[in-house]
Amino acid sequence: MDPNPAELFPETVTDSDLRAFHRLVLLAAHADAIEILLAALADHLGVPSLSIASPDDPPPEPDTVLRIPLHYRERWLGDLCAPISDNQPRDDLADRLQFFSSAVALHLVMSTRLADQPGSTAVDDATRELREERDRLEAILEATNDAILLVDTHDLLVMATPQFESFTGISRYEILGLSVEQLAQRIDDHAGLPRALANVLRALSGNFTESLGGEFELVEPQPRVLVWYSLPVYVRSGVLLGRIFAFRDATRERELDRMKTDFISLVSHELRTPLTSVKGFSDLILESNLDRLDPDSREYLSIISFNADRLITLINDILDITRIDTDRIELKPEPCPAADIVDQAARALNSQLVQRGHRLSVDIPPDLPLVWADRARLVQIVTNLLSNAIKYTLKPGEIVVSARAVETPDDLPERAPRAQICPCVVISVRDTGIGIAPSHSHRLFQRFYRIETESSRGIGGTGLGLAIVKSLVELQGGRVWFESEPNLGSTFSFSIPIARNAPLAPY
Amino acid sequence: MRMSRILVAEDEPHILLLIQRKLETAGHLVTTATDGNQALELALREKPDLLLLDIMMPGREGLEVCREVKSAYGDSAPPVIIISALGQQIDVEAGISAGADDYIIKPFSPRALLERVEAALYR
Structure with missing residues (x-):
């Protein structure tokens, strides 16, 4: 060839x-x-x-x-x-x-079609077959909605489908045979095309090992979101053909995502207003007229207030998941003492602990190093785990919150994932509750996953708590895991990097 | 504990009533406004001891009312507490940078509200 x-x-x-x-x-x-x-x-x-x-x-x-x-x-x-x-x-x-x-x-x-003419020879046949094969492949590629570029091992653009032209406004005949750098230059020259596209091409120029992907937005010729991926291509014999770039129009998908997110935010926000009244007025009666209430009314009002709290938690969880999904969660890490965090979470849940008759003990060494985390989110993580421990321990039991420093991955507890930032602090919440069968372990941290068993029936929840914990922990450089024995109890643990390794705060 | 004059601006009538009742039961004198312009006018005319402002109101936003009141009275400006359903860190920071002394997220417990009001009054 x-x-x-x-x-x-x-x-x-x-x-x-x-x-x-x-x-x-x-x-x-x-x-x-x-x-x-x-x-x-x-x-x-x-x-x-x-x-x-x-x-x-x-x-x-x-x-x-x-x-x-x-x-x-x-x-x-x-x-x-x-x-x-x-x-x-x-x-x-x-x-x-x-x-x-x-x-x-x-x-x-x-x-x-000279090769098609009568009296053809073997060379004509071969030429015709090659052309037909090429036409078939091009027809298939052109029928797809994706724009595809193929760069050969000399870094020259050897194929571009018509979709590339409709996405970028650059004629494919203008760029065929150009080097990747020349193509990136053409893209830079178009004001409406994103730098990201040229940068992606440049970054992968000469690289025939990595597979990468991402997305960027186009302003011209029309506003679009393009999702791209790129990988080396080998023919069946194992010979490197070059690198392929594929671009898919994800404008509509992103629009729907945004509409969904906006809708959830709006609904959640609008739900808070009536809930403020429901919660506020029942609390107002409970707070100010306690002595004048008969026991039944008092109990009913407490139930209204308790369920208003549940709805508020649900709304907050849904908002959190939405923010996590759309990368709009804001974390402000600072050095935090684990003991304070645990104390704050325990105080928030004190009435539930007392009501269920659980005993809470905290085991945190006084010389524990500070962790590098967003304080409010760390309290939320511990509160979620503690609240689960309370919920899933049906009979009055014992809940232990402990923390210890781990210097190297070798010192990690047996069940902990090995890939961890060390040194870190591991915080664990152990209960004497109903436990979790091993068959649920791989789905436990998935959102909306709830275990339905004889013993867990009737325990309220949305199945969002652990999914949020996992995201919040991982966003802050930690990992979360658990160990459990059905009917004996569970221990949920997470790690969080310690503050002495933390980067300096940006402010 | 002395009686304080508190201006509450909130466009949701039920929440306004809730706040008003809780503060009045505790012995405070409450003036109410249901939009931002009215709130600013009352604040500049009567100089209350404390303002409770919702953010999203017709007319003028609560944060704007807060800024105007703080700049009009300078060093002798009354404390301002923002009450809002916008509960993200970034919202709270916007409130503080508008000059607010405290920020309460809806839904709130009436008792906690009273505690925060009195903490701001007698600080």
């Missing part, structure tokens, strides 16, 4: 000619109109225009037009014609035209 014209014309051919020839062969194979090919060649040779004269055209006027005959096997296809000008030596132009004529002839053969 790879023509080596340098051997044919060793003296006159430059590197730039070789690249241009490569590009013309690509255009000859892919562009439908010969004008595209001729324009690219005229541009390269620095002549105003080029044309093809068919064998039936009148004879040449030797002083104004240079004609180079084009042949396919024994057959004369016509002449490649260039206007002669005074500032270009005639012989030099003739040599160079001669050099490029085979690429032009290739296009004529491909487009005029």
